[in-house]
C-alpha cells in the first residue's frame with residue numbers, strides 16, 4: 278500500500294486542498310495586484326519573484342511584507358496604517374482581476390474528477406479571502422468539485438491554526454481520521470499536524486523560498502497526478 282490511503286488507519290473519505298501553490302499557480306495575479314497597489318502609493322513594484330516568497334499567510338501578510346520591502350524595514354516594523362492602505366489598494370486591484378495570469382497546475386482537474394467519482398468529499402481550505410476564492414475556483418470550473426470553501430477570513434483563525442481544517446471536515450461531514458490535507462507550505466503542514474491529520478505536499482508550490490521537504494510532510498509529490506496514481510494503484514482500502 279502507498280499513497281494517500283497509506284497515511285490513514287481509516288478508509289479515505291475526505292480531502293482538503295490548499296489553493297495557492299497547490300491547485301493554482303496564482304502568484305502572477307497576486308504579484309500584479311501587489312505591484313499596482315505599491316505603485317499607487319508611490320513605491321516601486323516588487324515583481325513576481327519576490328511576491329512568490331511572500332504568499333502563503335493571507336493578503337494582510339502579503340501587504341505587510343510588500344510594504345516592509347518597499348520601506349526596507351523588518352516585517353514587524355511596517356507601519357500598520359500604511360499596511361492597511363496598501364491592503365485596500367491590493368484588494369481593489371485583485372478584485373478586478375484575480376485569474377487572467379493564473380494557471381491550474383497540470384493534472385489537478387483530472388484528479389479531482391476522479392476522487393469526486395469515487396465519492397470522496399472535497400474542500401478548499403485557503404488563506405485567501407473567501408470573496409476572491411470563489412471567482413478563482415469558478416474561473417477554473419472547480420466550484421462543483423470543491424463545494425466547501427474555508428477562506429482566510431471565514432474564521433478569526435487561519436492556517437497554521439487547525440480551526441479552518443476542522444470546520445471543513447465538519448461541513449463535509451467527514452471525520453479528521455479519514456481525511457488528508459494536501460498543500461504546499463509549512464502553514465498547511467502545521468495546521469494538519471495540530472489536528473493530527475495526515476498531510477501530503479506538492480513540491481512545486483510556494484513555501485517562502487524553503488524546500489517544503491524540510492517541514493517533513495507525510496507524503497511529498499512533484500506532480501499533482503502522483504497523488505492520484507498512488508490511489509489508482511491501491512483502490513478500495
Ligand SMILES: O=C(O)COP(=O)(O)O
Pocket residue numbers: 295296297298331332333334335336339402403404405406429436462
Ligand atoms: O493567500 C495566501 O497567502 C495563500 O493562500 P493558500 O492558503 O491557498 O496557499
Ligand SMILES: [Mg+2]
Pocket residue numbers: 295296297298299333460461462482483
Ligand atoms: Mg498554498
